Amino acid sequence: MSRILRKISVLTLALLIAGPIWADELAIRNCGWCHGMSGQGYSKAPRLAGQRRDYIVNQLRAFATHQRDETLGVKYMWNATANLDPLTAGKLADYFSALPPEAMKDGESDLVVDGRAIFENGVPDENIPACQACHGPQAQGVRALPRLGGLSFLYLKRRLEDWAQGRDLSGTPMPRIAAALSPTQIAALASFLSFVEVGASER
Ligand code: HEC
Ligand code: HEC
Known part of the structure; x- marks a missing residue:
């Protein structure tokens, strides 16, 4: 017994x-x-591996509260975050942010030089700030500011286009910045960033 x-x-x-x-x-x-079991992104879903933890937490909240309202966010992420409690959201952010990121390298290599110039120096005459001032010199992100290096060309391009068109107005500087960019400048930035590799030690 x-x-x-x-x-x-x-x-x-x-x-x-x-x-x-x-x-x-x-x-x-x-x-x-959707995001790939190793978090490297798949099809339309962006890479989460190596993304800043606090940025991920903020995005999950922005989808859950419907502040982040671009077409694909509404279609895929509103549902995925509808019943996500803060504790689980935090654990998922811990998990994905700790995975080593790989660069997608799916941009146009001809545009890399132009993209790098805008990323590093901005275009003062056109009111375009240097992206590195906020996103870090290696596009690795800092605190709740996202890592951009190695994200997919298509994702980066779509995100900047969505902002330029007035989607996702959750109070960040990005809509204003994206609105100042031409389609060619967006393609150049997205191309350059898709090739940026940052090793795990530099996170
Ligand atoms: C049905 C597919 C699908 C599922 C399931 C899904 N996602 Fe997503 N997720 C997407 C797509 C597509 C996007 C891109 C939305 C856009 O283009 O803005 C996205 C965007 C995100 C973003 C924003 C990334 C960034 O760089 O801004 C985060 C964070 C995220 N998802 C986390 C998660 C987490 C955590 C889960 C599990 C709870 C999850 N997703 C489940 C498809 C999905
Ligand atoms: C003044 C600071 C600042 C500058 C300068 C800046 N950004 Fe951002 N960016 C942000 C913040 C803050 C976020 C996060 C927004 C959020 O939390 O929703 C962001 C988010 C992004 C994202 C979303 C990443 C993802 O995973 O979805 C992209 C893409 C981006 N910025 C590109 C750029 C580019 C390209 C430039 C230069 C032309 C630039 N940023 C300049 C502050 C800045």
């Missing part, structure tokens, strides 16, 4: 420990269906 009881209590203990871990893994897998 006592042996059965002991077995039951061991089982209960195992469930108590395994339960939460299992739930977290389920949440990670749910995100991985």
